[in-house]
Amino acid sequence: MRRRNLSRVLALVLPLALSLGSACRPSEPDAQLVAQWLRTSLAFVRAERLGPPVAARISAYASIALYEGYAADPRSRLRSLAGQVNGLWSVPMVAGDRAIDGATVAAEAERVVLDSLFSEGFPGTRRTIDSLAAAQIEARRRAGVKGDLRERSVAHGRALAKSILAWAATDGFFATRGRAWPAPTSVSQWVNTVTTDQFVAQQLSAESDIVLAGSAAPTADAARASTRNVFTNRPKALGPKTTLPQFNPIKPTEPYWGTLRTFALRNGDECAPPPPPVYSQKPGSDFWKMGKELYDSVQTLDEEKKAIALFWADNPVATGTPGFHWISVVNQMTAMRHLRADQAAEAYMLTSVAIADAFVGCWKEKYRSLVVRPVTYVHRVFNAKWNTLFATPPFPEYPSGHSTLSGAASEVLVALLGDSIPFTDSTQVDIGAPARSYRNFTHARDEVAVSRVYGGIHFMPAVVNGTAQGKCIGQRVLVRLRTRAAP
Secondary structure, three states, X not given: OHHHHHHHHHHHHHHHHHHHHHHHOOOOOOOHHHHHHHHHHHHHHHHHOEOHHHHHHHHHHHHHHHHHHHHOOOOOOEOOOOOOOOOOOOOOOOOOOOOOOHHHHHHHHHHHHHHHHOOOOOHHHHHHHHHHHHHHHHHHHHOOOOHHHHHHHHHHHHHHHHHHHHXXXXXXXXXXXXXXXXXXXXOOOOOOOOOOXXXXXXXXXXXXXXXXXXXOOOOOOOOOOOOOOOOOOOEOOOOOOOOOOEOOOOOOOOOOHHHOOOOOOOOOOOOOOOOOOOOXXXXXXXXXXXXXXXXXXXXXXXXXXXXXXHHOOOOOOOOOHHHHHHHHHHHHHHHHOOOOHHHHHHHHHHHHHHHHHHHHHHHHHHHHHOOOOHHHHHXXXXXXXXXXXXXXXXXXXXXXXXXXXXXXXXXXXXXHHOOOOOXXXXXXXXXXXXXXXXXXXXXXXXXXXXXXXXXXXXXXXXXXXHHHHHHHHHHHHHHHOOOEOOO
């Protein structure tokens, strides 16, 4: 009789106990926790007017901090990048089998890493970093991450961030700060054609600012601006920045960037493109033919081609750099493809690393070959009064940076998400530009490449070979970084 009664009691109590245990277990993190950091980082890059390579470096280290946070959770199938990316031999480990919450670890690690990377940024940038991390940690507390679990997760996030920042400090970035660069003197080599009236702070940002002559984004040329202008009212400090140099178009952009340590590539030359045609103004020469093809192709641009060129212009002070345009696409995919938090962190990291390595590889060749821009060559050979659709960027022509990093980013996204589903890119809707729709990532990548020809910014070989270089880089990243543990 007693056994029968005991069985009845257990039948009633055990399901209740199991349900209570389940209720105490923190819920799975929402992928929007990752997406919030992507959106906020885009706003920071716009607000701080960062140059494309610097923005890509920040995105890579920030995305790795977020990824490692989720990978540290014992419940995650993500593998740490320690021992996989160049120079990162180890990261702090969780002691024994003690539980931690990956989303809480990630939020705290991201807070510390971004606060350091933006240490010379606007006060509002750093306040936003702190408040977003605090809000996410509080959201996880409400989801069940409380007491020792919460404290342990926050502490691990800080330890993780410290190791990532120590690693980042050894990539060669600081050795390039303030390093003099002798401008080329040969007629066959690139010369910066940007003037102070060609760039303008075109985007409302976290903190508005006045831009003074000689600073990053001076007076407006409303007739040629690629996006709408904005009112500005807060001065931004002039002078050199060590950790956060603002984009200054009247100076060459990061001539030593090709010397930085890569993440997955062996070095910046691993996927190097073939040499460009030898400079010549002689009619019928390979360089002359390349220039004539460009000049002829942009004489009668229709409205659609102009729209394509402007959509992918991605001036640092306007739409957040070409690299962050693709990070915005990753953000949009988080919701469109219903990604889990760990999948979103994985996509963010792999795309950011591919873009960062693409900048190192591309810049290595740019400042080696020093190819003149179309505006310089056309003025010399075909038409001294010709103008590009928008201002030519302040760095050499070959290969195309947009094409290289787009090749790398799209290669990663195709591998992770496939290439059969159409999508609409709404990156610039918030600044008044219409969205554009694409059949797939490859379609978008190819449009990016040809957009630089339509804009008069690149010769055709730069976009063809740049795309191939980017694809090679994306493939190396995918092969060398194993992000998933065996099932």
